[in-house]
Amino acid sequence: MHIRTRAAVLAALVLIVSLVAAPVAAATAQLGAVTVEGDAVVQTDANETYLWQSEPFSVNTSFATDTDGVYQFCLEAQSENGSERLSCQSQSVEEGTTTSVSFTVQNVSDTELAGETQLNVSASESFNSSSATVNRSVSVYVITKDGDFDDDGLENRVEVRYGSEMNGTDTDGDGLQDGPEIREYETDPTDNDSDGDGLLDSRELQIGTDPTNPDTDGDGLTDGEEINEFETDPKETDTDGDGLPDGKEVQQHGTDPTDPDTDGDGLRDDREVVQGTVPNDEADSDEDGLDDTEEVKHGTNASKADTDGDFLSDSTEVRLGTDPTDPTTPLVLLAGLGFLVVGLVGFLRVFGPDDVRTWVAERDVVSRVATLSATDAATNGSDVSTSDGSSTTSTSPASVGSAESTTSTAPAAGDGSMETTDAEAADDELPFDLSDPLTDEDEVLKLLYEADGRLRQSEINNSTEWSKSKVSRLLSRMEDEGKIRKITIGRENLVTLADRVPQSAESPFDEDDS
Structure with missing residues (x-):
């Protein structure tokens, strides 16, 4: 009988335990992600949230469980200076629903919370001491407005104003701390090239250019172009000292801003620009037969084929030995040569050997020499006297080379007859085939x-x-x-x-x- 009683009691105890334990084991609860909002939130970057110590904020989450009941929710904060419970509240929760949970905190100025802080939300069933407590937390940084969280020389409120990193001394990675960029150099701490000229702010300070001005010397080239592309001095308007700003040399004249005489013809680039010659081509700018370098040697104008305006090109005067800068010297030379030749021919006609006198007479050398002198002088239709007092008319440059034939007249030495030479008619047959591509x-x-x-x-x-x-x-x-x-x-x-x-x-x- 005693044994039966003990067995019955044991069975009753097992039944009671199973009835009580079964619901507890089946119960589950879960908190959602914790977020922080409000005036205190000043910056969120790199998964770090910063809170003003003196401003209000709210902490929000959600809760779900499969058991009806009343739950207590608490918000606690913990930093390196200690921990503190900020708020607690109770809410009824229905099975299978999600409940919003929110805490409002006016400020934490009267606490010892500072720096990195953990905000922890906990949930536990109010009338069931055996129920498990559920926790979820978020990490924030509690800062003051006048503090300097990253010690970069900028107060926290200034970092917020410029958008620089609260926990980074060199936001744009240009080698300059955020504090000096704003207070000393007036550059943008969030842009490593504040003026957009192709040079880092720190590089500009190193070479002495203005990191807030893309063209420090105002020559038309950005500081970056001068350093990286043209190798000019970004602090000097005219790097090669040739009188032309670097920008105009590159953009207008195509000259070398580091060489005062780009084409090496002896003329400085600015002089060539003023007189109209080509400063980046050492050829013959005025196509008078003299290279620009030779024009410099003779003192002639490299942009003018006939410097002295005497109707002889500079190259012709150089070959003749006359002064290409003096319009009178060719006339003196031609007159002297004319008298010399005419005198020599006249002497040969009178005193020369018989065969020479005959050759001169047959070819009328005197008249032809006079005609040649008149042609070389290129006078505009003036008469040149021959040895016997008659005149020979030279053709003006405007008429030479036309389809009309050119006639030169002179009295024959022998019988006084007139000799006329016309241009030969063009050959009908060209020395190449017009059906083939022409060179x-x-x-x-x-x-x-x-x-x-x-x-x-x-x-x-x-x-x-x-x-x-x-x-x-x-x-x-x-x-x-x-x-x-x-x-x-x-x-x-x-x-x-x-x-x-x-x-x-x-x-x-x-x-x-x-």
Whole structure:
């Protein structure tokens, strides 16, 4: 009987324990993510939230459970200075629902909370001491407005104003701390290139340029372009001292801002710009036959083919030995040469051997020498006297090279008759096939054939639309090859086929005695 009683009691106890334990084991509870909002929240970056110690804020979360009941929710804060319970509240929770939980905190100024702080929310069933407590927390930084959390020389309130990092001394990574950027250099602590000129703020301070001005010297080039691209001085408007700002050299003239004489022709870049020559090309700017360097040596104007305006190009005067800067010297030379030649020929006609006197008489050397002198002088239609008192008229440059034939008249030495030489008619058959692609030389020859063998060089320039320098080089090469002749008349060249050279331009001693 005693044994039965004990068994019954034991069975009753097992039943009671199972009835009580079963619901507790089945109960579950869960808190959602904890967030912080309100005036106290001043900055959130890199998963770090900063709170003003003196401003209100709220802490929010959610709670869900599968058991009806009354739950207590508490908010506690813990920092390196200690921990403190900030608020507690009770709420009824229904099974299978999610309940919002929110705490409002006016400020934590009267606490010892500072620096990194853990805000912890806990939930436990109010009338069930055996129920488990559920916790969820969030990390924040409690700071004061006048403090300097990262010790970069900026108060926390100033960091908020400029958007710099609260916990980073060099927000933009330019090598300058945020404090000096604002207070000393007036640069942007959130932009490593405050003026956008291609140079870091710290680099600009190192080389002495203004990190808030993209063009420190105001020459038209940004500081970055000057350092990284053109190797000019960003603190000097005219790096090479040639009188041209670096920006104009690069953007307008195509010259080297680090070399005062870009093309090495002896003329400084600014002088070439003023007088109209090409400062980045050492060729013959005025195409007078003298390179710019030679013009410097002779004191002539490299942008003007005839410096002294005497109707002889500078190169012609240099070859003749006259002064290309003095319009009177060619006349003196030509007059002297004329008298000398005429006197020599006259002497040979009277006192020379019989064969020489006969040759001179037959070819009327005196008249032809006078005509040649008149052509070389390129006077505008003036008369030049011959040895016997008659006159020879030279053709003006404007008429030379036209399709009209050029006539030179002079009295014959023997019988007083007049000799007239017309340009030969152009050959109907060109020395190349027009159906084939024409070379540059073919183009020139075609123009000459169409113009009866003679053209001014300027007309070739206009017809081909090539550059002057290209035409000049091509004609020089063709003359070297014996295909054409260039005859200088006044300030331009007359171009002829090799077999169509005007008789007045030939030397009388080039002809055969036959």
